[in-house]
Amino acid sequence: MNVYEAIFNRQSIGKMKSDPVAREVIERLLAAGVQAPNHYKVRPWRFIVLTGAGRERIGQAMAESFRKKFPEAPEEALHKEAAKPLRAPVVIAVGVEKPTEPKVLEIENICAAAAACQNILLAAEGEGLAAIWRTGDAARDPLVKSFLGLEQDQDLIGFLYIGYAEILPELKIRPGFEDRTVWLD
Ligand SMILES: Cc1cc2nc3c(=O)[nH]c(=O)nc-3n(C[C@H](O)[C@H](O)[C@H](O)COP(=O)(O)O)c2cc1C
Numbered sequence: 057m058n059v060y061e062a063i064f065n066r067q068s069i070g071k072m073k074s075d076p077v078a079r080e081v082i083e084r085l086l087a088a089g090v091q092a093p094n095h096y097k098v099r100p101w102r103f104i105v106l107t108g109a110g111r112e113r114i115g116q117a118m119a120e121s122f123r124k125k126f127p128e129a130p131e132e133a134l135h136k137e138a139a140k141p142l143r144a145p146v147v148i149a150v151g152v153e154k155p156t157e158p159k160v161l162e163i164e165n166i167c168a169a170a171a172a173c174q175n176i177l178l179a180a181e182g183e184g185l186a187a188i189w190r191t192g193d194a195a196r197d198p199l200v201k202s203f204l205g206l207e208q209d210q211d212l213i214g215f216l217y218i219g220y221a222e223i224l225p226e227l228k229i230r231p232g233f234e235d236r237t238v239w240l241d
Contacts, residue, residue, distance in 0.1 A: 062181045067228060069186035072144045072219030076107070081183055082146055085218070088179035094168035096160050101169040102151035104204045111141040114149075117203040118194050140194070144217035148176065149204050152211040169213055176216055186221035189214045 086103055094100060106114055119138035123129060141147050152169040155162055173189055180187040194200045195212045206212055 057182045059178075062178045065227065066177055066181040066187075067225065068188040069221050069225060070143065070188050070217070071222040072186050072217070073222055074145055075220050076145050077185065077219060081185075082107075082148075082218075084183065085176045085179045085185075086148075089172040089176040092168055092171035092175050094171075095164045098153065098155070098160055098165065098168075100153040100155075100165035101172045102153060102206070102210075104149040104151070106141060106147040106149065107145060111147055112138075114147070114200065114203055115139060115141045117199050118197065121194075121197045121199040124199075141215070144188075144219040146218040148216040148218065150213050150216065151201075151204065151206045152213055154207070154210060166211055166213060169211075173214060173216060176218075180216075180218055184220075185218055186224075187216060187218045189216055191215070 082105060086105075089101065089103065090099065092101075115138035118140060119134045122137040123134055126133070150169055150173055152165050155165060177187050177189065191214050195214060198208055201208055201210065201212055204212065
């Protein structure tokens, strides 16, 4: 697949079948992720790949946190929270390593990890997979970060939900670059 085809055809798809994604396919996506540019070659991305029962366990952490925040929440709301990571057969949580030396800037590490995420989304497109980058409260949740083995001051920039599409939505035409671009000749 041509790179432009991957870029223009990629779209966020949330509804996926429960069919598993082969381990070697997931590894190809991660390998694409780590081709991203990163200043000082610090490789700041951290991937936690959740499949099978791993998704149930993070769902429990999310529901537990929800219960702490909303002690009066009905069981149904807790179940809904716990089921969120089950929306795809693969969820890749992406954390960002904090700089350990002054020349490395936090924002640059975040940019590099975000570039890795986009590489993964494009590689997923190339593999014929559906994917969506999600954040939400869970991405800022202390219990979720602990569950994932991340430090509390570490950024968790998203969860990449990956699987095979239930239905392929019609391709949308996005607004162009023109109103977001100036040319200085
Ligand atoms: C940092 C980031 C966080 C996002 N978080 C969510 C999210 O929590 N839930 C969601 O449905 N989509 C989320 N998205 C996906 C955007 O909603 C989506 O990219 C946007 O609607 C444009 O659609 P497209 O990806 O199909 O072009 C996120 C995207 C990014 C880059």
